[in-house]
Amino acid sequence: MSDLKKILELALSFERSGQEFYKSNMEKVKQALARETFKYLMDMESSHVEFIRKMIEKLKTDETINIEATGEKDEIFKERLKSQALSSNTYSNDLADLSILRMAYLIEKDFVEYYGKASEKIEDDRAKKLLTTLRVWEEGHMELLKRLMERIYEKNALDLGFYPF
Structure with missing residues (x-):
């Protein structure tokens, strides 16, 4: 399990960085819905930090780790996101928000790729699970950000058949 410990320690660092990204950019985005999404994702990353920290502690004591993690409660948030209207920000504010949202999307994409590759390299079935x-949780975050970006694109008639994700 030493490989898993190393993987989780790096994952812990990534999750803390993600949490800090959302915290530091929450007030920079102009769309109220983007701020709400960043607050939600900051809280989710915080729960990931705690979850991973507990897994590392269990590995240190050779305690069997309980892989049966509870799923994230983002279905309610996703449904609310669909129904909420975007604020009537200026085009330039929306473009600035898109830039920050794109960075957030890429961070989540990196997490997905990291967990995916790590699960391929590890042999223990419980560690794979x-x-x-963790990868599935991050995929959910990517989807939230993608939906929000698509809505901003649509609001500003930016649908040119190209989405940068």
Whole structure:
């Protein structure tokens, strides 16, 4: 399990960085819905930090880790995101928000790729399940950000058949 410990320690660092990104950019985005999404994602990354920290502690004591992690409660948030209207910000504010949202999307994409590759390299089935669970959570975050970016594109008639994701 030493490989898993190293993977989780790096993952812990990534998750803390993600949490800090959302915290520091929450007030920079102009769309109220983007701020709400960043607050939600900051809280989710915080729960990931705690979850991973507990897994590392269990590995240190050779305690069997419980991979049966509870799923994230983002279905309610996703449904609310669909129904909420975007604020009537200026075109330039929306473009600035898109830039920050794009960075957030890429951060989540990096997490997905990291957990995916790590799960391929690890042989222990329980560790694979843990890393796959983390990957699925991050895929949910990517989807939230993608939907929000698409709505801003649509609001500003930026649908040119090209989405940068």
